[in-house]
Amino acid sequence: MRGWLVASHFVTDEEYLDLLLRFERAATRQGIELVRKTNVELAPLLGQDGPLPNSPDFVLFWCKDIQLARHLEARGLKLFNSAEAIEASDDKAATVCALERTGITQPRTVMVPRSDTSTTWGSTGFAKATAAALGLPVVVKGTRGSFGSEVFLAHDVDELVALLDMFAGNQLICQQFIAESFGRDARVQVVGGRVVGAIERFSETGDFRANIDNGASYRPHSLTVEEERMAVEACDALGLDFAGVDLLFGLNGPVLCEVNSNAHSIPEMQECCNVNVADEIMTHIARELSA
Numbered sequence: 010m011r012g013w014l015v016a017s018h019f020v021t022d023e024e025y026l027d028l029l030l031r032f033e034r035a036a037t038r039q040g041i042e043l044v045r046k047t048n049v050e051l052a053p054l055l056g057q058d059g060p061l062p063n064s065p066d067f068v069l070f071w072c073k074d075i076q077l078a079r080h081l082e083a084r085g086l087k088l089f090n091s092a093e094a095i096e097a098s099d100d101k102a103a104t105v106c107a108l109e110r111t112g113i114t115q116p117r118t119v120m121v122p123r124s125d126t127s128t129t130w131g132s133t134g135f136a137k138a139t140a141a142a143l144g145l146p147v148v149v150k151g152t153r154g155s156f157g158s159e160v161f162l163a164h165d166v167d168e169l170v171a172l173l174d175m176f177a178g179n180q181l182i183c184q185q186f187i188a189e190s191f192g193r194d195a196r197v198q199v200v201g202g203r204v205v206g207a208i209e210r211f212s213e214t215g216d217f218r219a220n221i222d223n224g225a226s227y228r229p230h231s232l233t234v235e236e237e238r239m240a241v242e243a244c245d246a247l248g249l250d251f252a253g254v255d256l257l258f259g260l261n262g263p264v265l266c267e268v269n270s271n272a273h274s275i276p277e278m279q280e281c282c283n284v285n286v287a288d289e290i291m292t293h294i295a296r297e298l299s300a
């Protein structure tokens with residue numbers, strides 16, 4: 010069996026390169042030939058005339074280049090995760106809508122109306138109406154951010170207006186703040202419809218965001234039945250073969266925060282849960298292709 014491991018040419022930090030190595034080693038253990046390709050080298054190949062030369066049995070798509078994912082599928086390749094599933098989970102607004110009628114609890118959400126970079130929100134009444142709908146403080150998120158870098162807390166209407174003005178022209182959502190979960194969440198790793206590991210992430214810096222890249226610590230987490238069910242159902246609903254699901258700890262049970270199609274928490278799962286997520290993913294792919 011042959012696969013391509015599609016990586017971003019532009020992400021070259023040690024942590025990312027380590028994840029790619031983990032997949033390559035996992036593939037070798039299974040006798041799968043996994044060849045690394047970057048988005049930059051692959052994209053032009055798809056523009057060539059005629060069928061793709063040496064096309065692989067599958068593509069493990071480990072970057073966020075959704076255009077390329079769609080083009081690879083259009084050229085007949087089988088992707089893990091599929092382009093549609095990546096799109097629905099990488100865009101936080103899309104995730105909210107995709108899960109709206111599944112019964113999965115999510116923070117109440119307001120989609121920030123499309124604006125342009127010169128928009129000023131103060132006179133529109135939007136911030137006041139959003140604060141009335143969601144309560145204060147309110148969470149503001151860029152729809153395609155990660156590592157907590159585009160997630161903010163507005164404590165009053167003026168702060169909300171300032172954030173909206175600062176990011177005018179970007180795609181944003183506002184969300185109800187789940188105060189009980191301040192600085193804490195669960196990262197649940199699902200592969201092939203099954204939870205393979207879970208950690209609790211907790212910030213000791215006073216930050217409400219529990220991202221490890223933002224300085225949070227982590228420890229093993231025993232999932233409740235409800236948490237486990239929510240993580241698996243979210244992946245099912247989004248059509249994900251594998252994902253890291255972030256759950257907030259709500260007063261009445263878990264609240265789905267977001268879903269990561271290519272979660273970077275593989276080393277932490279190894280450390281806390283003694284599970285090799287790269288092996289789990291390669292096993293899942295091999296099983297799917299031989300089914």
Ligand SMILES: Nc1ncnc2c1ncn2[C@@H]1O[C@H](COP(=O)(O)OP(=O)(O)O)[C@@H](O)[C@H]1O
Nearest residue numbers: 116154155156157158184185186187218219267
């Ligand atoms: N609605 C919310 N209520 C409380 N905390 C939140 C909420 N949304 C996000 N957070 C916190 O912020 C962190 C980052 O948010 P998340 O939506 O997962 O974005 P990212 O893609 O940047 O990780 C979460 O892990 C959680 O700790």
Ligand SMILES: [Mg+2]
Nearest residue numbers: 156157255267
């Ligand atoms: Mg997250």
